[in-house]
Amino acid sequence: MPNLTSLNLMPVLPEIILAGMACLILLIDPFMPRHGRNVSYALSLLTLVALFIVTLMQMSPTVRMSFGGMVVNDHMSDIMKLASYISLAAVLIMSRGYLRDRGMDKGEYYMLALFGLLGMMILISANHLLLIYLGLELMSLSMYALTAFKRDDGRASEAAMKYFVLGALASGLLLYGMSLLYGVTGGQLMLTDIANALSHDSGSMALKAAVVLIVVGSIFKLGVAPFHMWLPDVYEGAPTAVTLYLSTAPKVAALAMVIRLLVDGMGNAFADWQPVLIVAVVLSLAIGNIVAIAQTSFKRMLTYSTISHVGFVMLGILAGTDVGYSAALFYTLAYIVMTTGGFGMILLLAKQGYEAESLDDLRGLNDRSPVMAFVFLLLMFSMAGIPFTLGFWAKLAVLQAVVGIGLWWLAVYAVIMSVIGAFYYLRAVKFAYFDAPTDPSPVNPDWNVRGVLALSGLLVLVLGIFPGVLVGFASRAFGGF
Amino acid sequence: MLPSSWPMLSLIVWLPIIAGIFVMWFGAGRASFARWFALASSVVVFLLSLALLPAFDTHTYAMQFVERVAWIPQFGIHYHLGVDGISLPLLILTTFTTVIVIVSAWEVIQEKAHQYLAAFLIMEGMMNGSFAALDAIVFYFFFEGMLIPMFVIIGIWGGPRRVYATIKFFLYTFLGSVFMLIALIYMYFKGGSFSILHMQQMPLTLTEQVLIFLAFFIAFAVKIPMWPVHTWLPDAHVEAPTGGSVILAAIMLKIGGYGFLRFSLPITPDASALLDSMIIAFSLIAIVYIGLVALVQNDMKKLVAYSSISHMGFVTLGMFVIFMIAANPLNIGGSGVRLALEGAMVQMISHGLISAAMFLSIGVLYDRLHSREISTYGGVVNTMPWFAAMVVVFAMANVGLPGTSGFVGEFMVILASFKANFWIALLAALTLIIGASYTLWMVKRVIFGDVQNEGVAKLKDVNKREAWMLGSLVVLIILVGIWPNPLLDLMHATIEHLAQQALTSKL
Numbered sequence: 001m002p003n004l005t006s007l008n009l010m011p012v013l014p015e016i017i018l019a020g021m022a023c024l025i026l027l028i029d030p031f032m033p034r035h036g037r038n039v040s041y042a043l044s045l046l047t048l049v050a051l052f053i054v055t056l057m058q059m060s061p062t063v064r065m066s067f068g069g070m071v072v073n074d075h076m077s078d079i080m081k082l083a084s085y086i087s088l089a090a091v092l093i094m095s096r097g098y099l100r101d102r103g104m105d106k107g108e109y110y111m112l113a114l115f116g117l118l119g120m121m122i123l124i125s126a127n128h129l130l131l132i133y134l135g136l137e138l139m140s141l142s143m144y145a146l147t148a149f150k151r152d153d154g155r156a157s158e159a160a161m162k163y164f165v166l167g168a169l170a171s172g173l174l175l176y177g178m179s180l181l182y183g184v185t186g187g188q189l190m191l192t193d194i195a196n197a198l199s200h201d202s203g204s205m206a207l208k209a210a211v212v213l214i215v216v217g218s219i220f221k222l223g224v225a226p227f228h229m230w231l232p233d234v235y236e237g238a239p240t241a242v243t244l245y246l247s248t249a250p251k252v253a254a255l256a257m258v259i260r261l262l263v264d265g266m267g268n269a270f271a272d273w274q275p276v277l278i279v280a281v282v283l284s285l286a287i288g289n290i291v292a293i294a295q296t297s298f299k300r301m302l303t304y305s306t307i308s309h310v311g312f313v314m315l316g317i318l319a320g321t322d323v324g325y326s327a328a329l330f331y332t333l334a335y336i337v338m339t340t341g342g343f344g345m346i347l348l349l350a351k352q353g354y355e356a357e358s359l360d361d362l363r364g365l366n367d368r369s370p371v372m373a374f375v376f377l378l379l380m381f382s383m384a385g386i387p388f389t390l391g392f393w394a395k396l397a398v399l400q401a402v403v404g405i406g407l408w409w410l411a412v413y414a415v416i417m418s419v420i421g422a423f424y425y426l427r428a429v430k431f432a433y434f435d436a437p438t439d440p441s442p443v444n445p446d447w448n449v450r451g452v453l454a455l456s457g458l459l460v461l462v463l464g465i466f467p468g469v470l471v472g473f474a475s476r477a478f479g480g481f
Numbered sequence: 482m483l484p485s486s487w488p489m490l491s492l493i494v495w496l497p498i499i500a501g502i503f504v505m506w507f508g509a510g511r512a513s514f515a516r517w518f519a520l521a522s523s524v525v526v527f528l529l530s531l532a533l534l535p536a537f538d539t540h541t542y543a544m545q546f547v548e549r550v551a552w553i554p555q556f557g558i559h560y561h562l563g564v565d566g567i568s569l570p571l572l573i574l575t576t577f578t579t580v581i582v583i584v585s586a587w588e589v590i591q592e593k594a595h596q597y598l599a600a601f602l603i604m605e606g607m608m609n610g611s612f613a614a615l616d617a618i619v620f621y622f623f624f625e626g627m628l629i630p631m632f633v634i635i636g637i638w639g640g641p642r643r644v645y646a647t648i649k650f651f652l653y654t655f656l657g658s659v660f661m662l663i664a665l666i667y668m669y670f671k672g673g674s675f676s677i678l679h680m681q682q683m684p685l686t687l688t689e690q691v692l693i694f695l696a697f698f699i700a701f702a703v704k705i706p707m708w709p710v711h712t713w714l715p716d717a718h719v720e721a722p723t724g725g726s727v728i729l730a731a732i733m734l735k736i737g738g739y740g741f742l743r744f745s746l747p748i749t750p751d752a753s754a755l756l757d758s759m760i761i762a763f764s765l766i767a768i769v770y771i772g773l774v775a776l777v778q779n780d781m782k783k784l785v786a787y788s789s790i791s792h793m794g795f796v797t798l799g800m801f802v803i804f805m806i807a808a809n810p811l812n813i814g815g816s817g818v819r820l821a822l823e824g825a826m827v828q829m830i831s832h833g834l835i836s837a838a839m840f841l842s843i844g845v846l847y848d849r850l851h852s853r854e855i856s857t858y859g860g861v862v863n864t865m866p867w868f869a870a871m872v873v874v875f876a877m878a879n880v881g882l883p884g885t886s887g888f889v890g891e892f893m894v895i896l897a898s899f900k901a902n903f904w905i906a907l908l909a910a911l912t913l914i915i916g917a918s919y920t921l922w923m924v925k926r927v928i929f930g931d932v933q934n935e936g937v938a939k940l941k942d943v944n945k946r947e948a949w950m951l952g953s954l955v956v957l958i959i960l961v962g963i964w965p966n967p968l969l970d971l972m973h974a975t976i977e978h979l980a981q982q983a984l985t986s987k988l
Contacts, residue, residue, distance in 0.1 A: 326555075366637075370509060370596070377633070386655075387626040388607075393553070396618070396662070400556060403666045411666070415659035422655055426632070426648050434636040434644055471555045 008066040011058065011073040014051045014081065015121050021047040022114040029107030037105050041096065044110040048089045055081050061476075065127075069190060072127040076329070076477040080124045080256050084249040087336050088117055090452050091248060094344050095241030097446040101352045104150060104239060112149075113245060116142030120253035127264070129178045129189045132257060136174070136221070139253060140167050143246055147238045159237025166230045167220070174217025180210035181266075191265040198268040211272040215280075218261055221254035222310040225283035235303040236357070240350065243299065244343040247306055248336045251313075255332050258317060259325060270320050277318040278410065284311030285414055289421035299357040301424055302342045305383055308421055309335045315414060316398040322478040324401035327394075330474035334382075334394035337463075341379040341456035348372060348444050348453060362428060364437025372443060372450065373432050375457030382460045384425040385418050389464040393471065490546050490562040493529050493576065494610040494623075497522060501602030508595025519583050519598035526605065527576040537569060539970050542978030544615060544678070552619070558675055561616040566975030567742050567826065568612045570968060571735055574833045575612065577957075578731045579605040582724040584950045585841055589723070589848050590638060597638060601724060604630040608732050612739060617665040617675045620743075624700075624736060625658055631725065631733070638722040646713075646720035653713040657703030661744075664696035668748075681747040684987050687755070694752035697745045698760075704737030707760075707797060708767040711790045718786035719853070723844030726782065730789050730836035735829045738796045742822075746800065746983040753801065753983065760801040765908045767794030772915035776922070781846075781853050784923055785839045788879060791912065792832045792891075798909060799825030799894040805901035807984050817900035818980045819973075824893025826972055831878070831886035831961060838875040838954040842868070845947055846927075850936045855926050859933030864940040869928045871943075871951045876924045878958045880917045886961035 009016065025040050025047075032039050055078055058064075064073040092113065099105040119139030126132040144167065148160030182189065184207045185197035198207070216227060223231040235243045262273055288308025295301040313335070316328030349356030349365075366373035382389035395418065402411045444450075463470050500522035508515030537545060544563030552560040564572060582601055590597045607630070610623035628651055635647035669675050672683040685693065703710045714734075718726050746753055768791050775787035799821045806817040845868060846861070847853055862869035878885035881892070891912065898906035932938050943951065961968060 366593075366596075370505075374505070377629075381629055386629060387622040388629065392622070392625070393556075396556065396666075399663065400666050400669070403663065404670055408663060408667060411663050412660070415663060416656075419652060419656045419659055423648065423652060426651055429632070430636060430644050430648070433633060434647075468553050468555075471553055475555045 008064070011064040011066045012071055012125075013058070014054050015118060015125075017054065018047060018051060018114060018118050018121065021050075022111055022118065025107065025114065026111050029111070032107070037107050037110065040107045040110045041092065044092055044114060045089060047114065048085045048092075052082060052085045055085070069192065070128040070131050071122075071125045073125055076259070077125045077256070079329070079473050079477045080252045081121055083333055083336065084117060084120055084124070084252050087249040087252070087340065088113060088245070090340050090456075091241070091245045093448045094244060094340075094347055094452045096448050097444070098239070098241045098347050098350065098449075102150070102239070104241075109146070109149060112142045112146050116146070116245070117249065120249055123253040124256040126257075126260060127191045129182070129191070129194075132260065133171070133175060133178065135253070136257065137171065139250060140171070140221070143250065146242045146245060147234060149242055150239050153239075155237040156239060159234045163230055163234045170217050170220035170227065173213050173220075177210045177213025177217055180206055180213065184210055191260060194265045195267060198266060207269060208272055211266060211269050212276055214261055214266070215273050215276045218254070218258045219277075219280060219310075219314070222251060222258070222313070223307055224280045224310050224314055225287045225307060226280070228284065228287060228307045231307060232300050232303045235306075236297060236299050240299070240343060240346045240355065240357075244340065244347070247339050247343060251310070251335065252332055255313060255328060259328075262317065263325065274318050274320060277314050278407075281311050281314045281318065281410070282413065284308060284314065285417040289417045292421065292424045295424070296359055297357050298359045298362060298428065299343075299346055301359065301428070302339070305342070305421070305424075306335075306339065308417070309339075309383070312395060312398050312414065315410070316401050319401035319405050319407075321401060321405065323404060323475075324398075326475040326478045327397035327401040329477055330397050330471055331394040333470055333474065334390045334463075337456050337459050338379055338382050338391060341375065341453055341460070342383070344449060344453045344456065345372075345376055345379070347449050348446075351444065359428060359431050360438065362431040363435040364440070365432035365443070367437050368440065369443045372453060375453050376432050377429055378457045378460045378464075380425040380429050382464065384422040386422075387464070388461070390460045390467065390470075392464065393467040397471070397474075488548050489529060489533060490564065490609075490613045491548055493526055493572065494562070494606050494613060496529070496606070497526050497579070497602040497609070498606035501599040501606065504595050504602060505599035508599065512591070512594040515595035515598055516583070516587060519602055520580070522602060523576070523580045523583050523605065526609075527573075527580050530573045530576040530609075533564065533569060534573075537564075537971070539566065540974055542566070542975045547615070549615075552616075556618070557669060557673070558618045559616050560619060561676060562610075562613040562619070563615045564613055566972035567739065567979070570826070570830055570971055571732075571739055572609055572612045574735070574830055575605060575608045575732050578727060578833065578837055581837060581841070581950055581953070582727050584946060585727065585844060586724050587946055589844070593637065597634070597722075597724070600630040600634050601728065604634075604728060608728075608736065611736055615677050617668075617677050617680060620677065621658070621662055621665065624740075625655070627733070628654055631729065634725040635717060635721045638725070639720040641720075642716070643720040646716040650713045650717040653710070654703055656699075657710070658700040660696040661700040664693045668693065677743060681982060683748070685749065687751055687988060690749040690752035690987070691755065694745060694749040694756060697740065697749070698756075701737040701740040701745065702763075704740065705734055705793050705797060706737070706790060707763045707793070708771060708790065709763075711767070711771070714790060715783050715786040718789075718840075719780060719782045723840060723847065726840040726844075727837045730785070730840060731833040734789065734793055735833055738793065738800070738825065738829050741797065741800050742826075742979060746979060750983050751986050751988055754804040757801040757804040760797055761805070761905060764794040764798035764801070765905065767791055768798070768909055768912050769915065772912055772919065775919040776915065778919075779855055781843045781855055781923060781927065782840070784855075784919060785836065785843065788839075788916070788919065789832065789836050791916070792828065792836075792879075795828045795891055795894045795909065795912070796825045796832070798905075799828065799890075799897065802894075802898050802901045802905065803980065803983060805905070806897060809901055817897045818984065819976055820893050821897035822976045822980055823969060823972060824890050824897055826890075826976065827886070827893060827961075827965060827968065828890025830968065831890045831958070834954055834958050834961070835875060835878045835887055838951065838958065839879060841951060841954070842872050842875060845943060845951070849940055855923060857934075858927040858937060860930045860937055861928045861940060863932050864937060865942045867948065868943045868951075871955055872928055873924060874955050874958065876920045878962070879920045881913060884959065884962045886958045886965070888962060889965045
């Protein structure tokens, strides 16, 4: 039985602060004026700033264990948490106007977003099967509820239902895989113990089954094919502010889960899970890039683009090297910057009582707002992986990782798919630049949205020329370089 | 003289890009300011590139004005620039052409003029970057990045089928170059460095060389473009605005040729020697068949586009015929190899000038009558005598008349081909007939004869701006034609070294 000192609460200070603040906001919110959730909004942002500072101060390359080793804080978790805070802050800032215009500016939004973040943080730091499950469920339940946030909207409710049912199924598979793993390893729950136990496992059938189930359960949240079916419907059905939330920070947490489970826990079963991931990557890249061409909805198109991006992230993981993991993390961080901008564009083009989800709504963006059009151009080329943007380096990183382990055919396949994918990004740019606007009115003047968009465009460009900083973060997370 | 401590190449690469972003930001609604600022910055960059000439040592093949700093150490990428006798002429051609293009847009482009100029400035920087790059990823970075401004240029300011043309252009070239990226990464893992110079010295087995060569080949053949992957070029040219066509023909195609010289020949010499007959065959098909295709075009731009493909056939022929020359037992001393490579280089420079001039001339006519159809015109000489005189010079240069730059390159390549194989030289020499047919026939139909219609009767001769723009090209074309020695001196040492690299087996 661990005593109080071995609990070592300092490393989990951010989680404690967050849980406290989320509860506090929950309590304060009902006492605030009916309209405008300024206090909850301000407190949420304040919480994120506080978390950022605390995590930054605690950041160190040493591994910090708490709760008797159940919670682990290392460089990877520090960087992932910092990215999650920034990403969530961007989401909250951008969503503000959108929520207000649609009468969705309720305190629960902030509360759910923060509890979701708590789930992500637990997931990121989990070193124990149960804790992983706990974090995953806390994150997922918040996400289900947020998807259904627009209660009277049939599409959103349907999306939430779909998400919930499929998500529950995936959790069930994960749990079953974990229980098999528990059996195979002779009753180990701690990831480090599992790794030890597996080092002398001869590759039994039960282990293989556990590997497959755990891979399925953990890549579901990322939206890797063939477990991507929920993604288009949920992303399209959810209010755009929520889509923005779903598509950014949780991906970092899901990546963390994949790394913790597959690499930290089952690194010795690499030969078992690598082929599974290769199949998933091949499918993801094909589905993400080819099906996206057929979309007329910009929101759906971005969703399929997400499927292809997570396919690239998995490309880094399946390399099974530190270079590969850091490439995957780098790609994920780049993806978050790009996706924040991508879905942010929909917020920008949306008007009161009108959702700008179709590609047609992009028409003539260059005439309506040249600056935002340029940001859009950068984002699209970045997603396509063209140089001078961040996306190029992200693709280069994962390709390097894959070629580095000799899977050059997979790299060739990936680049062919990215050429196919380039088509729909180009088509989106065509709408924004080459077509005359159908609605010549100026775009949404909300400075919150514009500011974050401009920032994401700037990041894509500046990091596209000087990617060293971000690459450095990503590689330090895995102790490389 | 500028201080030698300046990072000259970085200035030449990044100054236009920064100026472009500046114009894009501050030029909105201030077209006149945007034009003057763009012109000033392009002239400054041109002068900077000229300033390299006096300091350039022509006696060495070594890279000069080298800059090298770590860029992304985790990926082993260095920001590594430098020029030699191959890249310097192309660099100056780029900076010169950009000035011309900005002048050509002066009154013509009214819609979003600042974005147009910005796109060209940014593109100039990227093109300079790919010529100056000595790190393979830096090269790829610029090589691929320049697709963005070109995509926008064709798409916004292009003709009626611009969307089709620009997406085709983008996807074609993108598909071509991604395989090169994989090849570069592969060589990084094999040799531990992305440095092009390092890759040139790296031993590679024949299988590796063939695969890497094919990856390079797809990238550069699409860019040049070689038959049968040329089909994007006529579309892109026809739909592109004048400036876009000029840059496309004068510079972007040359990057493909440059890539063969910088990557394919030195890095994969054995594969090049093995597969040379394939490239020679493609080049000859381009020269003869595409020349015949040009003959039947009704659209002037399309005609010049096909003529470009045909002329670029000489470039690839000159580059790859060297293996046959070297293998020919009758050839002693190996001067034929140098002749072929220098011919290819001169042909690139010359074609850069001539195609720019041809497209600008078509642009001058298009601005007046808004048609590129040959049948719209006829008897232009009666209303535009000065213009007609200059067009005839350009046409003669395109044909390859002695005294113009077009003659030098083609003659050198044909002469060198004779040392390889009589039939190759004969087929290549057919261009003198075919080229003359399509060019002069077009000139006859457009420029000479009686005034055909109202439109032509109302034409006004070139204004001062257009006269300067075309006139400077006339001067350069004739200058290179009668006195190519300075240009050849510039590249002698480098070509010598390249020939040695290409003919030395790595096995």
